[in-house]
Amino acid sequence: MDLQDGEAEVIRAEVDGVLQRHGLERENLIPILQDVQSRLGYLPKEAMQQISEALKIPEVDVYSVGTFYNQFRLNPPGKHQIKVCMGTACHMMGGHIILESFERRLEIKEGETTPDREFSLERVACVGCCALAPVVVVDEKVEAKVSPIRVDGILLAFEIESKKSGEIEKPVEEEGRMQ
Ligand code: FES
Missing domain, CATH: 1.10.10 (Arc Repressor Mutant, subunit A)
Incomplete structure (x- = not known):
């Protein structure tokens, strides 16, 4: 990296x-x-x-x-951290499909971080809400019963958010250049 x-x-x-x-x-x-x-x-x-x-x-x-040792990470944490639960309940409910969907969409493997450091992706053990399987924790927020379509939705929401904040910051940058 x-x-x-x-x-x-x-x-x-x-x-x-x-x-x-x-x-x-x-x-x-x-x-x-x-x-x-x-x-x-x-x-x-x-x-x-x-x-x-x-x-x-x-x-x-x-x-x-x-x-x-699992405690060490070799890639920087992303600005947004995506943790896909791979405990037994989530695995049985298709957690691996969700992990693959994130890998495909972000073009990284689990344990990695996107080159722009926006997202890091990891698998975690049971996060304690098995009734909501398959579960993904995105920046501490628990996403329940996640489907591949929901994966697209989660990433799209971040995309829209980052475009919006880019638009808000732009006038300030331009103002700075004029001085
Ligand atoms: S196995 Fe995923 S929350 Fe328990």
């Missing part, structure tokens, strides 16, 4: 701070990764490279730890 403007500097500074706090012992690798993730929201590959150099652990080993 491409970094945004200024992001490389932020990553470097945050990782420096975390390394200073934890020290450079190899056994601190997991707490270091946890701390970096809590600060950045994910584990960028640039952070893992920096940690690998500092702790003198091969980069591939740092990466393996990052991918082995």
Whole structure:
């Protein structure tokens, strides 16, 4: 995933701070990764490279730890986070079809983030409202009995919303350029 403007500097500074706090012992690798993730929201590959150099652990080993534990995410969280429940009830009610619909519409796989960082998609375990299966949690809001058509509706609503806010912001930008 491409970094945004200024992001490389932020990553470097945050990782420096975390390394200073934890020290450079190899056994601190997991707490270091946890701390970096809590600060950045994910584990960028640039952070893992920096940690690998500092702790003198091969980069591939740092990466393996990052991918082995479910708690770590390797992609930045999207502005909108879509969590498709894949607990037993939701799975039985077609949760996998809903996940595939999101994957197809967003052109990403679960665990990934769209290149513009608008959406991230993940599968989650039972979210505790099985009677509403299949369930999707979109930015903390529970969507019940979701169908593939509803998937289109959810994404369309965001599209309309972002167009509307673009239109509201435009006059301000233009006003700024005139000064
Ligand atoms: S299995 Fe999806 S809410 Fe319980």
